[in-house]
Every structure is written in structure tokens, then in C-alpha cells.
Amino acid sequence: MAGVSVAAEWQLLYNRFYRKLDLYSLPPQSTSPATASPPPPSAAPSPPSATSPRSSSSAPSQPAAPLLFSASGQPLASLPWSHHPRIVSMSWSSSLLLLLVLRDGTVHRFDSHLRPARPPVFSLGPEPFSAGVADCVFWPTGLVALTESFQLFVVSDLDNPVVVKLSDPGLEDFPLCMAVIEPQYTMSGNAEVLLAVGDGVVAVEEDGRQQLGMGVGPFQKMAVSMNGKFLAVFTHDGRMLVIPTDFSKIIFEYNCESALPPEQIAWCGLDSVLLYWDEMLLMVGPLGEPVRYLYDEPIVLIPECDGVRILSNSTMEFLQRVPDSTVSIFQIGSTEPGSILYDALDHFDRHSAKADENLRMVRSKLPEAIEACIDAAGHEFDVSRQRTLLRAASYGRAFCNQFPRDRFQEMCKTLRVLNAVRNHEIGIPLSIQQYKLLTAPVLIGRLINANLHLVALRISEYLNLNPEVVIMHWASAKISASSTTHDNDLLEILLDKLKLCKSISYAAIAAHADNSGRRKLAAMLIEHEPRSSKQAYSFVAKHR
Structure with missing residues (x-):
């Protein structure tokens, strides 16, 4: 069958398939991208990766200044850095601003060319300035800073920064780890900070704090799911737990057989959790044996709405659950309508009479088969596979008058836009789900901010914007x-x-x-x- 080689690349986690796609091969760099601060999560275009001047065991000789690369590894800019307070943390905002948080509580903002934004600098206030910032956690529109005096300061809108001090968390020492539930997922509408303290968590908001999950921890690592409903934690005795953010129960537990905490923990969509130790990436789901991926170089996990991008020194990959339409067509032994239609095209191309036989088998379900091929094409990064799937859909449409013509044309337009921005020279490897969440006008805004005006103009004209x-x-x-x-x-x-x-x-x-x-x-x-x-x-x- 034509789909055998496609399905052979998948990994099975219980009853769900996952695939790891190679997005870009990165050119050799003078710095290690594995120390990079992640680009914006969830539906942001893959903006430049920025390397931090902080020391790292994975990159012993760090540059003296932040450097900027596209997601495809093309060097874009460097920033001469003469500030004495060290950089505590750095990340991208949803509006593609690079934020550098210094130990003295000043936050420097740069655009995607490392030019100062407006305002170029803001301060977290006199208390972080005097006490010093110890750690930071970002989300797409905001940040929370923990000071050396164990106080928390939040900025919920990085485009219009207003600093708010949260309630005193009552700490006597630094938390084992820290995570944030974004404002849109909390009852109060304000950010909620989770601090792993003792054998549980202290949840801190502007108007108070509460202790949660006492006796379940201590927690060495935490990651909040993309919808803000679940928390993945790694405990001191080597267990990975999935817990609702109200800590009402333990949904899932997996014994990792090692008390050594992972370097990173991240959600892969809402179906699995990734844990990364040196050289090993472990993907754990609610049932079944975990999937292991081995790396001989350090990596960074960058969560997205529909998967995780994996950045190493040499590659940019994308790990995601295989879309249902793709499974229905390419799963070995599939008898779904989309798979039969896809095979009918293969037989037609080989001038086999079996093409007619396949069409008769699926005639009553042709609209379903055509839709599956169109949807699967949208989820593909490989252009030749996109074409074949769309040809299969077009072949089926020739025998199905009731299928809406606009659906096919809309997907062709979407794929032309996605393929254009995925080009290695542009380096924005959006999936179709990320693109839909981002929207075309926002993508065009990102392109012009990167001075890619010609591409932005052609896309605008093509989409009648x-x-x-x-x-x-x-x-x-x-x-x-x-x-x-x-x-x-x-x-x-x-x-x-x-x-x-x-x-x-x-x-x-x-x-x-x-x-x-x-x-x-x-x-x-x-x-x-x-x-x-x-x-x-x-x-x-x-x-x-």
C-alpha cells in the first residue's frame, strides 16, 4: 500500500500515533541553540531563537551578547551588551518582542531585529531592584519574577507593562520549581503562580495564597497544560503525575524509575507529557508503554498548541500526535474511505482497473473520503505528499457533485501560504492549526515586522487582504x-x-x-x- 512507508515513521503510544517531523537542518553555529530561550508558544510563528549570555553546562563558552537566529538557523542579528547586571531570563512575547530580564529588575524589550522597542526598558520596581531578581517564568503575554527576598511581581501585558506585586507567598527558602496558570484560565482573571514548597504547592495570586496538594510532593519540576486545566509534575521519588490545577485528585501516575529530575518537562498537546534528561526524551501517555527518543546533543522543548518543537544544535523538529485524518488514510491495513480513495488514485496512475473497483467500494462515502484527503493534506509539511493527497481529493470530486468546491480551494490557498512562510529563507514552520489560531492578518504583521515586506504583500494580495x-x-x-x-x-x-x-x-x-x-x-x-x-x-x- 502507498501509505506503508508513511506509517512506518510513526510511534505508537497506547492507541495513539505520534510522528516527529524534520523541519530544518541547522547550519553550524558558533553558539549552542540548545541554550536558547523558547520562542512564543501556541500559534506563534517560529520566530528567531536567541542565545543567552549566561553560562551553561551544555555550552561552556557563551557569547558576550545575545545572538538572533531564524528558526531555520539563519543568523539575523547580534546585540552588543554592556550592561553589568546579569541576564536572569529571556523569552519572546506573543507580539514577537524579545524580553531580557536583568538581575536588578530592569526589563529590556527588543524587536525581531534586536532594535529597542517602545518603551525600550521598564522596571519591575524598587523592591526587585534592591533585592535582586532570582528567577522568571514567562507566558505569551506576561511574566512573573521571583526576587531574592521571595516576593512575586507580575506583568500581565508585556506590550503595556504594569507591574503588580502578588501576596506574600510566605517562603523561607527558594521554591523547588515554579509555574504559572495564565490569567484567561483562572477564576479571578489574574495570573496564578504555583510554587513547589515542602511536600506540596503554594498557589499565589494578587489577593491571597493557598496551599494545595500537601503530602503529594515534593515536586522537582512542573508544567501547566496549554488549556490551563492540568499540571504535570515530577516528584522527588521519580514519579510523573498529572493533576488538575485544583489538585482535587491524581489523574495519572507513571514511575520513571529514577529520582533524578528531568532537565525539562513539557506537554505535547493534551495527550502526552515529555520529560527530557541528558540524551533521552521520554514521552508518557495515560496508558501504554512510553516512547523513548535518543539524542546525542542537548535539546530545548518548545510547546505548541498541537505538539512540541524540538531544537538542537543541528535540527529543528516537530513532534505531534498524528492527525485523525492522516491515520485514517495511512495506517497500515486501513479500510477507511479516505484510504480507499487514496489507493484508487494510485491504481489510476498505474492504469489499473482496480481504481474503478475502489471507487465503487467508497461511492456512498465519497464526501467523507474527499474531506479526509483534504484535511490530511493540510496537516502535511511535505509538499509532494500534499499534492498527492489533494490529487486524491480532486480525483474523488470528479465523481461527487455534492462536495463543496470552496473547501478544496480554501485548502489549496492555505497550503500555498504555509509553504511560502515555511521556506528555509523565511523560517516560519507553522502547522495548519497554529496558522488558524494565529490568523492571516497577524502572520502578515509578523512578516512585516521581520522586514519581509515582499512576502507579506504577495500573501495579502493572494488572500484578498x-x-x-x-x-x-x-x-x-x-x-x-x-x-x-x-x-x-x-x-x-x-x-x-x-x-x-x-x-x-x-x-x-x-x-x-x-x-x-x-x-x-x-x-x-x-x-x-x-x-x-x-x-x-x-x-x-x-x-x-
Whole structure:
């Protein structure tokens, strides 16, 4: 069968299949990506990986400055670093800002080119400054910092930072580990910090604290599931437990046969938990024997909404549960409608009469078979397999009038966008589920922030989205980057592109030129503003 080689790459965890896809082979680097701070989780494009200047056993000679790489390993930028307080932690926000938290409680914000964001720096306050920051935990939109004096400070919106001190956790020593339940998953709507203390957990919020799970621990590692409902913990005696975040019961327990705590613990979707020790990655599910993966180099686990990205010195991989539609088609011995239709195409290509026989077998379930092939194509990263699955769907559509044509066209469009941004030169390996959660406008925003304006413009035009935001950003970036270009020459370059969008605001671009010190250029641009009300800028009259 055509799907045998596909299913042979899968691993079975009880009754669920998992697959590990090679996204990129990374070029040799002068630093170890395995010390990188994870990019944004859940539906964020794979932004650059940033290496930390902190020392690490896996990378004995660390650089003196943060370095930036694309997810495909292409070097993008470096940041000269002269600040004396050491970097305690670093991570990406959901809006693709790189956050560097220093020991003195200052937080530096950079864009995806390591240029200072606005505001470039904010402080966690006088108490973290005097006591010092000991540790940080991030989530996509916020962070929590633990000070040397055992106090907690939270920023829930990294784009508009407001620092809130949580209740006194009552600690006499540092917790064994720390995790955060994001605000959208708590009853109060505020972040809840879980601290492993003694033989249980102290849950701390703005208005109080409570002790949970007493007698179950001590806990060496904790990880909150993507939906905020479950907690995976590793205990002092080598057990991996899954517990509701209210600690009402133990849902699952697995004896890891070693009391040595894993270096990392992460959820793989909602169906399994990954534990990583040096050279071994263990995937544990609610039933059945765990799956083991061996590595001869250090790795970093980056949880996503539908799996985990695995970053090593040489590869970027994606581990996920095999989608149901893919299983129905490629599982060995499958008799599902999608599998029969897929085989019918194979027989058709080989001019075998068995193609007609397969079609007769599945005729009453052709819509189901076509949908399975289309859905499976959407979950594939391999372009040739995408094509074959879509050809199978198209072959079935020729004998099924009632299947909606729009569904096929929509998937083709989606895959063209995904394949474009997955290109090694761009390095955004989104899955289709991540893309749907992110949405096309947000992806376009990420592309323009990375100065990938041409790709962003082509995607906007292809999806019939307004290209104004792309052209506006390009024009502003062009003005900022063309300090030595004569005003008349730069105006000609700008006008050539601005005419692509009739609704473009020349006044807004002129204002940016004026703020950049290009007053003559601003005056020339404002003359092309078609709306007279927008031309009433005092700087035009002042600087002519």
C-alpha cells in the first residue's frame, strides 16, 4: 500500500500515533541553540531563537551578547551588551518582542531585529531592584519574577507593562520549581503562580495564597497544560503525575524509575507529557508503554498548541500526535474511505482497473473520503505528499457533485501560504492549526515586522487582504533605512510603491518622514495626499 512507508515513521503510544517531523537542518553555529530561550508558544510563528549570555553546562563558552537566529538557523542579528547586571531570563512575547530580564529588575524589550522597542526598558520596581531578581517564568503575554527576598511581581501585558506585586507567598527558602496558570484560565482573571514548597504547592495570586496538594510532593519540576486545566509534575521519588490545577485528585501516575529530575518537562498537546534528561526524551501517555527518543546533543522543548518543537544544535523538529485524518488514510491495513480513495488514485496512475473497483467500494462515502484527503493534506509539511493527497481529493470530486468546491480551494490557498512562510529563507514552520489560531492578518504583521515586506504583500494580495498595512510599514522602514538617499530619489521610490494602494495615507508617511528629520521629503509627500483635510500639517507650511 502507498501509505506503508508513511506509517512506518510513526510511534505508537497506547492507541495513539505520534510522528516527529524534520523541519530544518541547522547550519553550524558558533553558539549552542540548545541554550536558547523558547520562542512564543501556541500559534506563534517560529520566530528567531536567541542565545543567552549566561553560562551553561551544555555550552561552556557563551557569547558576550545575545545572538538572533531564524528558526531555520539563519543568523539575523547580534546585540552588543554592556550592561553589568546579569541576564536572569529571556523569552519572546506573543507580539514577537524579545524580553531580557536583568538581575536588578530592569526589563529590556527588543524587536525581531534586536532594535529597542517602545518603551525600550521598564522596571519591575524598587523592591526587585534592591533585592535582586532570582528567577522568571514567562507566558505569551506576561511574566512573573521571583526576587531574592521571595516576593512575586507580575506583568500581565508585556506590550503595556504594569507591574503588580502578588501576596506574600510566605517562603523561607527558594521554591523547588515554579509555574504559572495564565490569567484567561483562572477564576479571578489574574495570573496564578504555583510554587513547589515542602511536600506540596503554594498557589499565589494578587489577593491571597493557598496551599494545595500537601503530602503529594515534593515536586522537582512542573508544567501547566496549554488549556490551563492540568499540571504535570515530577516528584522527588521519580514519579510523573498529572493533576488538575485544583489538585482535587491524581489523574495519572507513571514511575520513571529514577529520582533524578528531568532537565525539562513539557506537554505535547493534551495527550502526552515529555520529560527530557541528558540524551533521552521520554514521552508518557495515560496508558501504554512510553516512547523513548535518543539524542546525542542537548535539546530545548518548545510547546505548541498541537505538539512540541524540538531544537538542537543541528535540527529543528516537530513532534505531534498524528492527525485523525492522516491515520485514517495511512495506517497500515486501513479500510477507511479516505484510504480507499487514496489507493484508487494510485491504481489510476498505474492504469489499473482496480481504481474503478475502489471507487465503487467508497461511492456512498465519497464526501467523507474527499474531506479526509483534504484535511490530511493540510496537516502535511511535505509538499509532494500534499499534492498527492489533494490529487486524491480532486480525483474523488470528479465523481461527487455534492462536495463543496470552496473547501478544496480554501485548502489549496492555505497550503500555498504555509509553504511560502515555511521556506528555509523565511523560517516560519507553522502547522495548519497554529496558522488558524494565529490568523492571516497577524502572520502578515509578523512578516512585516521581520522586514519581509515582499512576502507579506504577495500573501495579502493572494488572500484578498488590504495591502495598506504592508505598504505603510515598508514606506516607513524605507525612510528610516535611507538616510543617505536624496529626497527626490527616495520620493520616486516611495511613490512607485504607494500607488499600489489607493487608500494609503500619504500624510501618515509624511509624518514619519518629518519625525525622522526628512522635512523636505515630508513636504513633498504631503502634496500627494488626496484628502485635503489630511494636508493641514503645520510642518508642511513651516518647512517649505
